[in-house]
Amino acid sequence: MPLWWHLMKSVPSLQIVLHRIAWSAVIVGAFLFWRDGRGWLKRALSKPNTWWMLALSGVLIGFNWGLYIWAVNAGHVVESSLGYFINPLLNVLLGVVFLRERLGRVQWMSVAIATLGVAWLTFRFGQLPWIALALAASFALYGLIRKLAAVDSIDGLGVEGAYLFLPVVAMLVWSETHGQGGFFDGYGVAMSVMLVVSGALTALPLVGFAYAVRRVPLSIIGLLQYVAPTMQFLIGVFVFHEAFDRDRAVGFAFIWIALAIFAIDGALRARRANARAPLVPAASPR
Template structure:
């Protein structure tokens, strides 16, 4: 590999690390907005990230970027509309869960997600699993079943987050468009109706972003955090898009576990969420499944390298 190539890989690796660290510590940011209803946070997140990403794409691709992307591609249009709705649902559930004291369960969802992606690949993309991959999925299923029985209720937040983000990933994989442009199109679809809801809520005194009659509003600090939520949303996605073009998907998959690990630690040690032995057993099964999955991925990639060089 050339010096330039190694430098590119190094930049991609640091971009991936930075991206997953930002996603990992995001609960701390959303917790600052605890006074704002989750739906309002999601609405602001969509509006401000749409403006930010659209501005970036105009600068990068010109002011007709949206027309150029969608021209003559009806299939791409509905796929990105559906993916936009899915990621909005994922954002809303995640923010509600964080501010309702379920950070540990959100972490479980994002630990499960890579394993669920494997299952989705089998069901929808006709991919084949190696024996150890089947074993990792089975161990993870045991962990979820244990949490359901011992915890007393189905971990629906974790499963809903994993499923919605997993299907979102399938749609984005099948939609042949880069990550930032895809986010821009998704945001463009949602921008007008979401902005309409925000303006309606503000005009009726239920929005809180602006003072209204007897309602003083959230205040300048909260308003600034809501505006910056667009950057918090878009920046990691831009970093992710930068990283995946420069490092292998195996490397991205391994680094991906930074985010739920940080979320888990924040839930237990910062927000003091309960984590008893029963939950530990369930999480231990998930972690063992991930260890098997990662070990198999590393072993398989090492076996492929000599063949690729031959």
């Protein structure tokens, strides 16, 4: 994704995120209508409080997408990757605060080490890594709301897109009519096609994730989620040649150590839980 957004850096970031939201809403809505007909929207909103929770989660994910695209094209890919490294640990803290979940000593230790990493980066560079923290916070809050809403992943994404679609289209129309857009005659055919494809690049991985998460153990899903920020970090350093000096390396090292401790502890907990689980006898042949 950083490589894709970088190819589109000639387009203003706001225009990119507006098109990303609009076209992903069209693609997800068309998929749900093809799969379930008109009943998907009623089903998604059938539970109490779902309507406003999905409206809020839609605003959060739109903010997250917009900040990420701006950060990539402003030369902050490395700091953006830091946000998604921090995100799993922030999810843990939100679980403690809002869901009354309990952490073991090792988990608290990993959170403390990551906090030291953020503090180090703040101390050495004189300001909070606000891009990383805003990306992590918005995505963690999005995940919390989606967990509380208890709606199917794709249905929820469709409702979020439906909420955002009309305001986003209105902004796009205003931009085109006031000389601030360029989808039809300013960006060129290739760039306009890329804006449409951005919606597919947003929607299809989320649809795939919704199906995969039901078929792959959560312990593996958790480890796989570190692959994306690692790739983003490598792209930022080795492709875009962003600064990564010793001070930044120390701060990142704290957070990577915290994630390693957290991941290993989670894997050991899952193994112990599986060992304690009763064996289910095989069904007798008939």
